[in-house]
Amino acid sequence: MKIPAVIRTFCPYCRKHTEHTVKIIEPSKQRRSLSKGQRRAERRRKGHGNHGRYSKRAISQWKLRTKTTKKIDLLLTCKECGKSHHRSIKRVKKTPEIVKV
Ligand SMILES: [Zn+2]
Numbered sequence: 001m002k003i004p005a006v007i008r009t010f011c012p013y014c015r016k017h018t019e020h021t022v023k024i025i026e027p028s029k030q031r032r033s034l035s036k037g038q039r040r041a042e043r044r045r046k047g048h049g050n051h052g053r054y055s056k057r058a059i060s061q062w063k064l065r066t067k068t069t070k071k072i073d074l075l076l077t078c079k080e081c082g083k084s085h086h087r088s089i090k091r092v093k094k095t096p097e098i099v100k101v
Pocket of ligand 1: 011012013014015018078079080081082083
């Protein structure tokens with residue numbers, strides 16, 4: 001996916017369409033997304049051997065990661081007032097490139 005480096009779109013501060021520069025914001029790595037028990041179980045399942053211990057079926061390595069896509073936001077900075085606002089685009093597999101037109 002390609003995104004132009006400059007977009008002409010609505011600025012909520014100027015209340016009109018102006019030119020905006022585009023920057024991609026990726027979600028930061030989340031900390032502590034799992035509970036303590038889940039982290040412990042995941043640690044026990046690491047490595048070789050039977051990963052189906054501790055009362056659960058074997059989990060193959062790929063299944064430990066649930067999401068294969070990322071949510072990506074655009075940071076639009078108005079060229080007239082210099083203020084910026086966000087615009088979210090949907091889930092993508094690859095990070096889109098910014099193309100200068
Ligand atoms: Zn503006």
